Amino acid sequence: MKPVNLTNQVEVEQLKKVSFIFNGKCLTGYKGQPIAAALFANGIRTIRYCEVTGEPRGIFCGIGHCFECRATVNGIPSKRTCLTLLEEGMIVSSDKKIGSGADFYES
Amino acid sequence: MKQKVIVIGGGIIGTSVAYYLSKKDVEVTLFEAKDIAAGTTSSCDRAIMLQSKKPGPTLELALQSAKMYTTLELELEADLEYQKGGGMILIENEHELNVMTEMVKQQNQAGLNVSIINGGHAREINPLLSKNIIASTWWSEDAEINPMSTAFAFVKAAQRRNAKIKLNDEVQALLIEKNRVVGIKANKENYYADNIVVCTGVWTKKVLETIEIDVPIIPRKGEILVTERLPRVLDCNILSGSYIAAKLQKGNDNPYGIGLAIGQTKSGSLLIGGSREFVGFDHSTNSKVIREIAKRAIQVFPFLKHVHLIRTFSGFRPFTPDNLPILSEVPEVAGLFIAAGHEGDGIALAPITGKLMAEMICEQKTDFEMKPFSIERFTKNNC
Amino acid sequence: MKVDVVIIGAGPAGIVSSIELAKRGLKTVVIDEYFKPGGRLLGQLYEDPNLPKENRQWNGKVIASQLIDEAVALGVTFICQTTVWKIEESFIVYITDKDIKEIHAKSIILATGALEKALPVPGWTKVGVISVGAAQTFTNLHNVKVGERILFVGIDPLSISVAIEMKNSGIDVLGMVLPTPSTLSGFKSDPKTILESLALVSNLAPNKLFRFFGKFVKGKISSITLSILKYNLIKINGIPIFLRKAVTEINGVHEVESVTIRELSTKGEIMQGKVETLVVDTVCISGGLLPLVDSTQLVNCKLVDIPEIGGIVPLHNKYLKTTVNGVYVAGNITGIEGAKVAMAQGKLAALSLLNDLQLVEQAELLEAYDLVEEARKASPILFQPDIRKGRNIMQEKWEEYCASGSVVS
Numbered sequence: 002m003k004p005v006n007l008t009n010q011v012e013v014e015q016l017k018k019v020s021f022i023f024n025g026k027c028l029t030g031y032k033g034q035p036i037a038a039a040l041f042a043n044g045i046r047t048i049r050y051c052e053v054t055g056e057p058r059g060i061f062c063g064i065g066h067c068f069e070c071r072a073t074v075n076g077i078p079s080k081r082t083c084l085t086l087l088e089e090g091m092i093v094s095s096d097k098k099i100g101s102g103a104d105f106y107e108s
Numbered sequence: 109m110k111q112k113v114i115v116i117g118g119g120i121i122g123t124s125v126a127y128y129l130s131k132k133d134v135e136v137t138l139f140e141a142k143d144i145a146a147g148t149t150s151s152c153d154r155a156i157m158l159q160s161k162k163p164g165p166t167l168e169l170a171l172q173s174a175k176m177y178t179t180l181e182l183e184l185e186a187d188l189e190y191q192k193g194g195g196m197i198l199i200e201n202e203h204e205l206n207v208m209t210e211m212v213k214q215q216n217q218a219g220l221n222v223s224i225i226n227g228g229h230a231r232e233i234n235p236l237l238s239k240n241i242i243a244s245t246w247w248s249e250d251a252e253i254n255p256m257s258t259a260f261a262f263v264k265a266a267q268r269r270n271a272k273i274k275l276n277d278e279v280q281a282l283l284i285e286k287n288r289v290v291g292i293k294a295n296k297e298n299y300y301a302d303n304i305v306v307c308t309g310v311w312t313k314k315v316l317e318t319i320e321i322d323v324p325i326i327p328r329k330g331e332i333l334v335t336e337r338l339p340r341v342l343d344c345n346i347l348s349g350s351y352i353a354a355k356l357q358k359g360n361d362n363p364y365g366i367g368l369a370i371g372q373t374k375s376g377s378l379l380i381g382g383s384r385e386f387v388g389f390d391h392s393t394n395s396k397v398i399r400e401i402a403k404r405a406i407q408v409f410p411f412l413k414h415v416h417l418i419r420t421f422s423g424f425r426p427f428t429p430d431n432l433p434i435l436s437e438v439p440e441v442a443g444l445f446i447a448a449g450h451e452g453d454g455i456a457l458a459p460i461t462g463k464l465m466a467e468m469i470c471e472q473k474t475d476f477e478m479k480p481f482s483i484e485r486f487t488k489n490n491c
Numbered sequence: 492m493k494v495d496v497v498i499i500g501a502g503p504a505g506i507v508s509s510i511e512l513a514k515r516g517l518k519t520v521v522i523d524e525y526f527k528p529g530g531r532l533l534g535q536l537y538e539d540p541n542l543p544k545e546n547r548q549w550n551g552k553v554i555a556s557q558l559i560d561e562a563v564a565l566g567v568t569f570i571c572q573t574t575v576w577k578i579e580e581s582f583i584v585y586i587t588d589k590d591i592k593e594i595h596a597k598s599i600i601l602a603t604g605a606l607e608k609a610l611p612v613p614g615w616t617k618v619g620v621i622s623v624g625a626a627q628t629f630t631n632l633h634n635v636k637v638g639e640r641i642l643f644v645g646i647d648p649l650s651i652s653v654a655i656e657m658k659n660s661g662i663d664v665l666g667m668v669l670p671t672p673s674t675l676s677g678f679k680s681d682p683k684t685i686l687e688s689l690a691l692v693s694n695l696a697p698n699k700l701f702r703f704f705g706k707f708v709k710g711k712i713s714s715i716t717l718s719i720l721k722y723n724l725i726k727i728n729g730i731p732i733f734l735r736k737a738v739t740e741i742n743g744v745h746e747v748e749s750v751t752i753r754e755l756s757t758k759g760e761i762m763q764g765k766v767e768t769l770v771v772d773t774v775c776i777s778g779g780l781l782p783l784v785d786s787t788q789l790v791n792c793k794l795v796d797i798p799e800i801g802g803i804v805p806l807h808n809k810y811l812k813t814t815v816n817g818v819y820v821a822g823n824i825t826g827i828e829g830a831k832v833a834m835a836q837g838k839l840a841a842l843s844l845l846n847d848l849q850l851v852e853q854a855e856l857l858e859a860y861d862l863v864e865e866a867r868k869a870s871p872i873l874f875q876p877d878i879r880k881g882r883n884i885m886q887e888k889w890e891e892y893c894a895s896g897s898v899v900s
Contacts, residue, residue, distance in 0.1 A: 041636065052339075052376065060621055060629070061622055062607060063625025063629055067622075079414070083625075084572065395579060
């Protein structure tokens with residue numbers, strides 16, 4: 002999915018391209034866009050798995066209210082990807098169904 | 109005619125008393141001003157921890173109560189989220205080590221098989237513990253329970269035995285005739301009974317003031333932090349050594365009485381307590397207390413640094429001056445009983461309290477020496 | 492950090508408040524959870540027929556940036572990506588910022604806006620089901636496509652304008668249908684009520700046909716309204732609006748693959764018979780807005796429930812003063828209205844605060860009040876048809892409150 006052609010397209014083009022990793026895959030996006038927007042632009046919509054049921058989840062409200070889009074960003078769990086801005090070299094991974102504690106908080 | 113008993117208060121103590129009474133040949137009615145578990149029972153943690161208790165009458169009750177909890181789910185036919193995951197009191201320095209070594213010695217003498225383990229062993233039990241933990245106590249028999257589920261289960265089981273439950277029905281007065289309680293007034297109506305049991309926790313003073321009986325139970329506020337849902341990171345209950353000090357009111361360098369107590373709910377949230385303050389019925393939470401509790405929690409579990417808190421709440425524990433509950437008949441008023449003042453031990457002591465009160469009310473005798481829990485220990489001193 | 496005023500929420504109301512306060516020399520901080528100020532203005536992009544022809548486009552992003560520039564030039568501080576987690580008395584505002592932990596302020600303006608109502612259609616938690624606000628934000632602000640084939644569930648002024656925006660940006664908008672009738676969705680599945688509410692947005696729609704229907708509906712000729720409903724299909728800007736169809740289930744294994752659609756009677760009941768399956772990859776849900784009042788509970792403002800203005804809101808007087816001394820409200824936290832009303836309210840709250848500090852004359856306050864009324868009259872969209880009635884109920888409740896003796900000085 003490509004960025005949409007809108008009147009305020011200009012702003013996007015001024016942005017700097019950066020690369021980041023999502024669940025082990027190297028992707029590109031624009032510095033300063035929300036991680037969730039970069040994932041959308043890469044055709045990725047499943048951001049997390051429900052901690053109880055393991056069902057896939059993605060963006061719902063898009064402005065930080067619903068907490069559906071949480072992911073682990075640079076080792077910090079439960080970051081809202083709709084509010085967290087992309088930076089070069091970020092490592093993002095899906096928060097998953099609750100397993101044992103040790104799997105999650107190593108180091 | 110059947111003996112009629114009115115229980116006032118729908119917390120874990122009142123519902124337990126109502127349940128154990130319903131097992132006797134007694135007509136039970138429970139009056140609750142709000143709803144089941146609406147007070148302290150829904151604003152506390154979930155530990156049934158014996159090793160935090162000083163050897164003495166409370167510990168003896170608690171041992172019996174803990175035994176009752178092991179079969180309570182079967183008996184009440186309900187899921188109480190009972191889990192026997194053990195318990196640890198974390199030791200962060202030499203001073204705490206000395207204090208806890210002494211306490212464990214006493215507990216061993218009282219029949220509690222608590223041991224002291226080194227930091228490495230503690231981290232084997234829970235790998236997420238900080239490297240700064242130098243030692244810990246460990247007892248595999250400590251357990252936990254969902255207090256609200258338990259109160260509701262007591263109610264349902266009592267109802268199955270024909271107990272009546274009246275909610276949103278605040279008792280306005282106790283009816284006294286010739287030094288004997290004969291009933292209560294609620295919602296402008298009189299209800300008559302042979303016995304009344306007051307199980308109103310922190311509100312007991314208010315209830316009994318109306319008949320000029322002074323009960324020295326005062327509210328001691330505790331604040332608890334709730335985290336987002338987490339993976340299973342805790343199978344046991346965790347206290348800090350400073351918790352024990354705060355509980356016993358030692359040291360003035362801790363104005364909010366902060367001592368760490370951590371447990372994990374079935375849904376995955378951590379309940380992180382707590383504080384102990386005498387501030388009347390002020391329900392507000394204090395940013396300084398919240399920060400301090402959070403800071404200490406991160407000290408023992410560094411991973412908590414990145415965990416979100418989703419809310420904080422406060423609850424009132426019914427404090428008595430000698431840290432023992434009042435489980436007693438009121439000598440001046442025949443037929444009137446009190447089961448209140450458990451402070452932080454209400455969850456642990458609920459089953460045994462219900463059982464003993466039912467025995468006192470129906471048979472006037474119990475397997476336990478009840479004198480330490482008598483109201484007279486306060487009234488006599490006053491004379 | 493010590494300031495005169497903390498404003499919570501950097502949307503149209505909060506920013507305008509900050510400008511008015513800074514103009515009179517008050518040190519003002521605006522806090523917002525989002526990564527940049529602007530609030531819902533940032534996603535707004537539509538034509539307003541009430542504006543002069545050459546200047547009809549309402550580009551919220553541009554308006555926001557002009558306002559922010561003005562505020563910053565006046566010395567207003569914006570703290571973004573920050574949550575207020577506690578407010579203690581008179582006033583210490585605790586925030587999640589790394590460096591600034593607490594802000595001491597003499598007054599507070601709560602301008603936290605609104606929250607989208609959930610509309611739980613079976614399957615609504617699947618990946619690819621997004622709220623109308625998210626659709627707007629990702630399309631207009633972040634400029635990314637949220638999907639290729641979209642169906643809207645929930646037909647209201649906001650969802651229609653977002654559908655038009657999405658279609659304009661090249662997304663295949665398959666149409667708009669109603670949610671499954673249920674106690675949870677309430678009136679939302681009653682085609683007649685929906686049609687009547689659409690009249691409120693008919694001025695916005697360039698489509699002649701729709702304007703025509705709008706007229707009839709405005710006249711409240713219910714028999715004609717019902718006959719319109721027989722047609723089942725209206726188009727706005729080429730987007731089919733199905734007033735007699737409802738989504739009963741959203742299907743898909745991992746992400747949205749299709750929706751199940753059934754017909755509704757004119758009364759909004761599910762009809763037996765034909766079941767359609769429509770292949771879509773995205774479902775956009777619009778359940779309406781609720782005032783976001785959480786922050787009022789940090790300062791113990793009294794709340795009242797007035798459905799006509801959008802639900803539970805903090806009790807306030809006509810000058811946006813709450814029941815707590817030194818705490819004011821502005822924008823959607825006071826009831827659901829458009830950005831222009833929010834901006835006018837932002838000014839009014841600021842002047843109310845300034846008037847209490849005797850920094851402005853009463854006349855200026857009254858003038859600001861009139862501006863809110865004017866903005867309300869000029870609104871292109873009425874989100875709550877009975878908003879004026881609701882505002883009157885609020886005033887009555889305020890007077891009752893004052894008469895009860897719990898007066899705010």
